[in-house]
Amino acid sequence: MHIVGTAGHVDHGKSSLVAALTGTNPDRWLEEQLRGMTLDLGFAHLVLDNGIEAGIVDVPGHERFLHNMLAGAAGMDVLLLVVDVNEGVMPQTREHLDILRYLNVRRTIVALTKIDLLSEDELGIAREAIAGDLRGTIAEGAETIEVSSHTGAGLDQLRNALADTLASLPARDAEAPLYLPVDRVFALPGLGTVVTGTLMQGRVRAGDTVTFAPSGRGSRVRSVHVFGKQRGAVEAGSRVALNVPGIDRHDVARGEAVVGREFSGRTHLDVRFTALPGALKLLQRRTPVHAYIGSAEVLGTLLLEERPGSNEMRARLVLRTPVVAFPGVRFVLRRLSPHILLGGGFVEGIEANAPGGDGATPAETAIAGALAQAGTDAMAAGDIAVAANLREDVVVKTLDALIERGDVIRLQRPVAFVHATAAREYLTAVIAYLEEMHRNEPWAMGATSVGIARATGKGEALAVRLLAAFADEGRIANRGGYYAAVDFTPALTPKQREFFDQLVSVDAGNPFVPVPFDEVTSAVRKAQIPGAGKAFDTLLARGVLIKVGEFLYRGSQIAQIQARVEQFLLRAGKMTASEFRDLLGTSRKYAVPLLEWLDARGITLRSGDYRTLRKRST
């Protein structure tokens, strides 16, 4: 089997295309579905004619989640580059291509998506512009197929192209030592921990004893699954799920690798590095970097012996924490802050782990020391200056270097600084609390900052700023004021569901009549159903129920109302309040708040007595 990976700019239609090809929506998370945006890797099983199959890894296009894209990128051997014909090649199209040229991609197919939105003439122009923009990248001259995930146009052609490409690829090396970078960890009731990843080389069988590196934990593999089917053994090139009951789910994470006895974690790597031309001026003799190897993301320093040029050069990569690496393994480097892609390459040799002096300046040591003392109590630059006995301008400058190295985190409003180690420890405590809360109250959206602050013994003002920093990095989710573990989706109990179904029911004869909001809240208050209040919040937060003025509608009612209004306005151009009432067969009491709601949502625009459509929604 081989791995097909998507790449391309945000919203260009990667996930929609994967869903159209496989029937699986790769956006697994609630937050992804709410925002219509991929945040983390998604997976799907592609089955083509003649029994050809492949694993698909779908990546997020948004630059904020590039670290997640990178965790899946190493496993791709066929690249499915997705470009929206309406927008053409965009920044993350280029960035993804820059990243993938350093990794294991062997063949590229370009899918031009959303062709249903363009005329034949426009399509001709777009086609040429895109081909021109792809010159000089790994997608130059690649087979290009025009598709629409909405109409299905071109999908058969794309399937054929994928089948030909997959059939022509040689198998990956199954005789090499086992190397399976872990990209997902979860626990199943009755089974225990399951890890998934792309089997890069080697093979794994049920019953094998494997090691997680660099942590060094060992476990027997109870069972091996490939896309939901149990297998006795699996060879390189496949997506794999391993049930490893001997390992606690919290003891492994993305970034570790499942290996045989040959490999262990390394920190000192001799590498061949090629800089991106645009990054040459950012490289110094010692450059702090984020290194991406397999599914791991680690901090380190790139050491160059010569002035960087655009050719491949010998260099050394010294990592803060060990990762599994061996000659031939590929990597990508990013600058720490701002996150700019520097280049990448492959490992040439590894060294016995040597202690590396971190080369910190006295000012850096003093500031890091002051912050470490303060724990998570954020310090302003002025306070750090006093504690470290340094001039404030020196502190400000040095903090930049420490932030860039990942040793210090900047909080906002007001700006202050915390030591990264303390922040990480606090993050671990927050995630543990969130997971416990999700277990106890699976119907709730999550925790508020007040609740988290109380549970973790932090002042609320500080907790809010730390939580904002974590959410900004995508380590936890913030969904309309509720914090949650990123992969958590709330689910009501059958009792709760039944209760709300009855409470907010739709009358088939009068489908647009709402329920008074007050009535519902007092019924919820009186209900003898555990968790009814939080379940109600969840329904509101997810748009299953929608409050309009003093009334409560089902989301499905509002969707129908909106569709009718849009249809009417597309036809008639404008609409009066009484036309709106007739359209829905509803009374003034309900119509006025509904119209105001539609205005506030940016669906309609009010001018005098009329409403018009604010913009064509697609």
Ligand SMILES: Nc1nc2c(ncn2[C@@H]2O[C@H](COP(=O)(O)OP(=O)(O)OP(=O)(O)O)[C@@H](O)[C@H]2O)c(=O)[nH]1
């Ligand atoms: N008209 C039209 N719209 C499309 C097509 N494919 C996707 N879309 C729409 O484009 C939007 C983005 O689609 P996604 O598949 O989520 O895009 P994506 O590339 O996965 O986005 P990220 O993962 O966030 O980078 C959605 O609203 C889709 O419905 C298409 O072929 N035609």
Ligand SMILES: [Mg+2]
């Ligand atoms: Mg997507």
